[in-house]
Amino acid sequence: MDHVGIERHAVSTGIGRLRLFLTQNGLRLLRAMVWHPALPLCVVCGLLPIFLTSALAQTASKPPVALEARLEGDRSVSVLTVTLTHKVDVEIYPMQSPDRLIIDLPAVNFQIPPAFKSARTPLVKMVRYGLLGADKARIVIDLSSPALAGRISSQMVASGFARELSIEIKAADPTVFALKAQEAEFARRSQLLTTDKPNEGAGGILPLANTKGKAADRRPLIMLDPGHGGPDTGAVGLNNISEKDVVMAFAKDLKQLLEQRGQFRVMMTRETDVFVTLDERVRLSRKNNAGLFVSIHADRLATATEVHGFTVYTGSEKATDAESAILAESENRADAMAGADSEAAREDISDILDDLVRRETRSHSALFARTLLGRMEASGQVMNKNPHRSAGFRVLRAPDVPSVLLELGYLSSKTDISKLSDTVFREKMTTDIADAIQRFFATTQANEAQGVLPH
């Protein structure tokens, strides 16, 4: 693969060898049974599959654990070292705009101490990592200037219980970097073309309960969408708080509350710290006929640190203000930040739907935004000076599912950070949102019964 610019560093995981060993010996055993029918066939045949499956399952079900990571070096050479419990296969390639190195590896249980989030060198701005699906993980090295992978090694540490994977990052000529990045992109795209099915994302495996056997559950479905995930950390605030973790904790609280109330079914676009593309989030809400899509964020506005308080965004081609336009633009880059190609999955959204449906969806989204803000105001929540804004968020593009994006607060504001980590405050906020969801459905159902469309 070197000729296409992807540096492959194949380190055996051991699973392959174990599988070969079992296959060879299993076959030998089966052959022996054919030639020696005296062998207690039933016992051997019964035990063999159990032995094979359990041995493989044990090896496969325990992903390697990343215990520690170090980053050191200068402007010309930096080295990233990750301590792992097992050997792993890694694939490294560069990507442009912004310049970064992507390291793909099998699923890894990342237990790296949080302090590593602030590790940097003059050459490396930041290292992000996380799961990309059930069986893939990714490390993203954000570069301050173009650089390519140099020497890669995997060595046993002195204790003998773990291995250190070291990746040299060497400053590169911008033209060479650009060329390698293009070659890698070309290779990835041709690989995508030959793969039979696009990645369904983590959410694709969430089953819809109660549709088989029992009577279909007719309660409206609320799709909660905790933003970011996996290598896409979202905003990083003071004390290294990641947006992806803040919004996940909040979404889980809200899900629990809604389920307790019993009027709705609730699904989440991601339930773990895994990356899901923006289009996949939209696709999931449409596929499952969600009655409402609520994307949850807590961003950071680098240019406007004074901005704080709760904000509801609805989708629109034209942003209400410059800050919203900047925010939507940075949110829409989420796929690229995690190194995903998103263009391939677009066609799903481009269905030609009746304009009336779109307009109705849009007015429902606005109705929910107003209902929620009314509720928040009544309970004395601190809101943004302009709490209802619109912009072209990709995640709000479902033409037939009312969708909103909530900014719970901003990780660039000290006041908001302390509130988001306060359980009493969070409880108040989830209660207001759940109340607003109930009121919204009560209104739309009543309107539908009377044949009235909201404005």
Ligand SMILES: [Zn+2]
């Ligand atoms: Zn966000």
